[in-house]
Amino acid sequence: MKNTVARPESAILIQHSLVLDQVILPEHPADWPCPLSLTLGLKEFLLLEGLDLAAAQQLLSLAATLQLAVQGRVLLWGQDVAAAARDDLYQRRRRLAYLAPGQVLLHRLTVLENITLPGRYFQQRSISEIIKDNSELLATLGLTPYFSCYPTELPADIYFRALWARAFLKDPELILAAPGAGATTPENNRLILMLLRDYREQRRGAVLLTGPGLEAFPSLADRCFRLESRGLIEIRVPGQTAPSLTPYLLFWSSVKQR
Amino acid sequence: MSQTATVSEIGRILGQFLSRRWASLGRRLALILDILALFYRLLVASWVSPVGFPVILRETARQIYFTGVQGGIVVGIAALILGLLVIVHTTPKLIELQGEEFIGQLLVLIVIREVGPVLTAFFVLLRSGTAIIVEIGIMVVSRELAALQLMGIDPLRFLGVPRFWGITISMLALYILSSITAVLGGFVFAQMFAEIYWQGFWLSLLNALGWPDLIVGLAKVVLFGMMIATVSLHYGLKAQEHLGAVVRQTSQGAVLILLLCGAIDAFLSTVFYL
Numbered sequence: 030m031k032n033t034v035a036r037p038e039s040a041i042l043i044q045h046s047l048v049l050d051q052v053i054l055p056e057h058p059a060d061w062p063c064p065l066s067l068t069l070g071l072k073e074f075l076l077l078e079g080l081d082l083a084a085a086q087q088l089l090s091l092a093a094t095l096q097l098a099v100q101g102r103v104l105l106w107g108q109d110v111a112a113a114a115r116d117d118l119y120q121r122r123r124r125l126a127y128l129a130p131g132q133v134l135l136h137r138l139t140v141l142e143n144i145t146l147p148g149r150y151f152q153q154r155s156i157s158e159i160i161k162d163n164s165e166l167l168a169t170l171g172l173t174p175y176f177s178c179y180p181t182e183l184p185a186d187i188y189f190r191a192l193w194a195r196a197f198l199k200d201p202e203l204i205l206a207a208p209g210a211g212a213t214t215p216e217n218n219r220l221i222l223m224l225l226r227d228y229r230e231q232r233r234g235a236v237l238l239t240g241p242g243l244e245a246f247p248s249l250a251d252r253c254f255r256l257e258s259r260g261l262i263e264i265r266v267p268g269q270t271a272p273s274l275t276p277y278l279l280f281w282s283s284v285k286q287r
Numbered sequence: 288m289s290q291t292a293t294v295s296e297i298g299r300i301l302g303q304f305l306s307r308r309w310a311s312l313g314r315r316l317a318l319i320l321d322i323l324a325l326f327y328r329l330l331v332a333s334w335v336s337p338v339g340f341p342v343i344l345r346e347t348a349r350q351i352y353f354t355g356v357q358g359g360i361v362v363g364i365a366a367l368i369l370g371l372l373v374i375v376h377t378t379p380k381l382i383e384l385q386g387e388e389f390i391g392q393l394l395v396l397i398v399i400r401e402v403g404p405v406l407t408a409f410f411v412l413l414r415s416g417t418a419i420i421v422e423i424g425i426m427v428v429s430r431e432l433a434a435l436q437l438m439g440i441d442p443l444r445f446l447g448v449p450r451f452w453g454i455t456i457s458m459l460a461l462y463i464l465s466s467i468t469a470v471l472g473g474f475v476f477a478q479m480f481a482e483i484y485w486q487g488f489w490l491s492l493l494n495a496l497g498w499p500d501l502i503v504g505l506a507k508v509v510l511f512g513m514m515i516a517t518v519s520l521h522y523g524l525k526a527q528e529h530l531g532a533v534v535r536q537t538s539q540g541a542v543l544i545l546l547l548c549g550a551i552d553a554f555l556s557t558v559f560y561l
């Protein structure tokens with residue numbers, strides 16, 4: 030059984046956002062490849078199909094270090110997070126966005142306070158500054174009329190968009206998401222696709238998408254895999270182009286200069 | 288043969304009883320150690336990093352407003368009633384024994400040293416301690432704590448530190464307010480019922496009041512405040528499974544806080560006055 034999406038020789042190098050090295054999930058499904066290895070480059074878009082929501086949540090929680098692997102290592106930007114100090118672990122989580130089943134807004138903050146919380150907390154910016162810089166994104170998501178609402182007052186689709194807005198306002202370097210979780214209306218799917226396309230073109234961070242309902246996203250991905258009974262199978266998507274090498278070359282030239 | 292069996296049965300029951308007691312003692316010791324560890328982490332988290340300081344400051348102000356400002360009126364009224372009761376119950380006896388000059392000493396002993404800090408602690412426990420257990424418990428159950436962790440925000444800093452310092456500062460403010468109100472209330476009623484006038488009352492109070500009384504009173508409220516916040520946070524964070532667990536943790540936490548208040552009060556009074 031093929032159970033790896035990794036390039037083992039380079040698995041622990043720092044040019045990876047995420048490395049799952051021979052991990053065993055705490056409650057993995059019976060047909061889940063075990064142990065699992067997976068690497069995600071600094072600017073890579075990876076799609077993992079064929080997982081149900083529960084399995085996707087397990088995998089993403091592990092990648093976001095919310096739960097520890099039974100066995101194996103999880104590396105975020107080259108560091109083994111199981112061995113990281115508490116503050117260090119939180120610093121690494123600041124750089125990622127997690128959008129999986131069960132994500133919630135804080136009930137006693139308004140939508141505006143919720144989505145600007147990371148910016149206010151980490152960068153000590155005011156709400157008005159954050160809104161000014163991201164007005165286009167917030168208008169696109171249609172959140173402006175709901176700024177003063179509390180999460181319990183929101184319709185499901187707006188709640189879902191608010192979660193995505195909070196994640197994008199963090200300006201993450203790595204997105205771990207199951208876009209099929211939550212209120213997946215056609216309009217929401219279209220908006221998420223648009224956000225991810227913009228993110229890929231402008232921010233050029235890494236993205237790992239998994240879970241059900243990924244039909245719209247393969248065109249964005251650098252690599253696509255599907256979980257089947259035989260294990261993880263690489264899928265070639267028609268029209269998919271290989272990722273540009275330029276970012277890697279720039280990275281290596283900066284390393285050499287140092 | 289039957290005697291041996293009986294002895295063996297008694298031994299078995301005794302063994303079971305002792306092992307249960309031992310396990311229970313171990314659990315209680317573990318609970319106290321957990322609370323002390325949380326107390327240490329809250330102290331460290333308060334100073335370890337400047338990240339998020341304005342947000343934390345705002346949350347602290349919100350906690351002080353909820354506990355100290357909104358609760359101030361109720362504490363003031365309770366302290367006024369306390370001052371009245373002290374005067375109503377003691378003045379007739381003091382007049383009978385011609386000891387009106389001891390009225391200040393009684394107020395200092397009852398209001399500033401003993402009942403004032405405990406009254407304030409009970410009020411803060413009822414108003415804010417239980418509220419913290421319920422609020423944090425609901426946040427744990429509804430996965431809001433996990434959401435904070437994934438945002439890279441340490442829940443201990445974002446939720447714990449503001450509540451810890453907010454409650455401690457509020458306790459101090461409420462204690463000062465309750466002491467002043469109780470003394471003033473005592474004076475008003477003393478003048479009404481016993482014709483003890485301002486000068487005599489004030490002199491009696493100042494003669495009785497020493498620095499150790501103030502220091503012990505302040506030390507008690509600071510420790511009560513830190514203890515109420517730490518134990519409340521501990522029980523809130525422990526509510527992992529469902530909302531029913533939050534209810535259970537709230538009652539357990541409130542009982543433990545009451546016990547610890549009594550223990551701290553007795554310990555400090557014994558150390559300073561015996």
